[in-house]
Amino acid sequence: MALKETKLKTITVPLGKRSYPIYIGSGVREVVGKFLSKIPAGKRLRFPRQTIIITDTVVARLYLEDVQRSLKASGFSVHVIIIPPGESQKSLHRADAIYAELLRNRIGRKSTIIALGGGVVGDLAGFVAATYQRGVSFVQMPTTLLAQVDSSVGGKVGINHPLGKNMIGAFYQPLCVIADTETLQTLPERERVCGLGEVIKYGIILDEKFFEYVRKNLPDIVAMQPAAIAHVIARCCELKAYVVSRDEKEEHLRAILNFGHTVGHALEHAGHYRSLKHGEAILLGMIAETFLAHQLKMITADNAQRIEDMIAAVPLPRSFGFIFSAKKLIHTMRSDKKSLEGNIRFVLPKKIGRVTLPIPVKEEIIAAALHSLNQFVMNL
Numbered sequence: 001m002a003l004k005e006t007k008l009k010t011i012t013v014p015l016g017k018r019s020y021p022i023y024i025g026s027g028v029r030e031v032v033g034k035f036l037s038k039i040p041a042g043k044r045l046r047f048p049r050q051t052i053i054i055t056d057t058v059v060a061r062l063y064l065e066d067v068q069r070s071l072k073a074s075g076f077s078v079h080v081i082i083i084p085p086g087e088s089q090k091s092l093h094r095a096d097a098i099y100a101e102l103l104r105n106r107i108g109r110k111s112t113i114i115a116l117g118g119g120v121v122g123d124l125a126g127f128v129a130a131t132y133q134r135g136v137s138f139v140q141m142p143t144t145l146l147a148q149v150d151s152s153v154g155g156k157v158g159i160n161h162p163l164g165k166n167m168i169g170a171f172y173q174p175l176c177v178i179a180d181t182e183t184l185q186t187l188p189e190r191e192r193v194c195g196l197g198e199v200i201k202y203g204i205i206l207d208e209k210f211f212e213y214v215r216k217n218l219p220d221i222v223a224m225q226p227a228a229i230a231h232v233i234a235r236c237c238e239l240k241a242y243v244v245s246r247d248e249k250e251e252h253l254r255a256i257l258n259f260g261h262t263v264g265h266a267l268e269h270a271g272h273y274r275s276l277k278h279g280e281a282i283l284l285g286m287i288a289e290t291f292l293a294h295q296l297k298m299i300t301a302d303n304a305q306r307i308e309d310m311i312a313a314v315p316l317p318r319s320f321g322f323i324f325s326a327k328k329l330i331h332t333m334r335s336d337k338k339s340l341e342g343n344i345r346f347v348l349p350k351k352i353g354r355v356t357l358p359i360p361v362k363e364e365i366i367a368a369a370l371h372s373l374n375q376f377v378m379n380l
């Protein structure tokens with residue numbers, strides 16, 4: 001198995017019988033057939049080894065051929081479904097079109113859906129895998145930084161509803177995750193920044209040493225320098241595996257992965273999922289939620305400033321791209337999945353490396369933190 005530049009790193013998500021490996025390395029897309037052949041017989045589907053690659057037009061142009069070649073060389077048959085790129089594809093309409101194509105091609109239960117792409121493809125393909133004929137096997141091949149450090153791990157799959165993002169879905173773990181760091185070289189800078197949002201999140205919620213590593217190596221990480229990026233992906237996956245193995249269905253600890261997401265999701269919604277990308281909204285959401293923690297005297301000024309400085313060092317959008325209204329954002333936050341009995345709840349940082357579980361915060365305090373966020377963006 002010839003891998004380039006960096007060695008293969010393997011991290012396990014420990015979930016008993018449903019445990020699975022995450023393979024991280026440069027060029028691993030070219031040996032995907034060998035990884036799939038290694039899946040234990042008890043989990044793997046028997047011959048004919050039918051695979052279905054779901055990908056988008058951008059990723060297909062860049063990486064589909066390599067993946068197809070490797071699968072065929074290992075004796076898998078391959079059916080390809082290519083969708084347009086973008087968040088709007090995470091819809092029931094698109095899932096329905098994929099079900100129809102699978103049925104027309106008589107794809108049975110003994111098959112494996114492979115998601116080749118970013119978080120959009122991963123969430124959608126995973127949702128189809130969880131529901132088609134009551135569930136077929138599923139493999140994640142993430143190709144964006146955000147997907148490699150976060151969305152491909154942990155089994156959250158789903159689609160959006162016109163009344164809310166990620167409102168329809170399931171917990172459905174993949175058989176394995178294959179993250180080719182080489183694919184990140186073709187990512188536009190804006191997508192790299194989106195992934196950085198989740199990377200910084202892991203440092204703030206769980207690991208101060210990792211936060212410092214990211215701060216010191218930010219230019220190498222933004223440039224996707226192979227050794228730095230492989231370390232970052234592996235550490236984020238280890239941290240996510242730790243959380244998911246303790247609370248797979250988000251009954252308690254897993255909620256900490258939502259730091260920055262209460263405000264972030266409201267910002268995405270306000271921009272109609274076009275003005276801000278998910279990762280950008282999370283970066284801004286983390287700033288607002290740090291201001292909130294500071295106003296509540298839960299975090300020291302020094303720690304809050306370290307978070308603000310880190311996020312300010314990232315190439316962020318210089319405007320929201322929509323008219324900022326704290327009132328409207330708070331209205332959206334009331335529908336957040338963490339809200340309880342009418343109270344908006346937040347995961348808040350206590351120090352770098354430590355956060356609370358979701359706690360309720362009064363709306364006037366939220367409004368003040370949102371005004372501080374508006375100032376922050378105006379000063380960028």
Ligand code: NAD
Binds near residue numbers: 086194
């Ligand atoms: P994305 O999937 O929309 O990909 C971004 C863009 O990059 C797309 O246009 C895609 O075609 C392109 N692209 C992908 N790989 C590329 C490559 N290697 N080179 C060049 N271009 C490439 O966006 P994303 O940021 O990966 O994912 C965002 C989605 O992930 C959101 O829907 C969000 O809700 C979801 N998400 C899910 C979880 C989870 O736990 N399931 C966690 C975080 C985010």
Ligand code: GLY
Binds near residue numbers: 151153154156257258
């Ligand atoms: N990205 C949040 C989670 O996986 O729980």
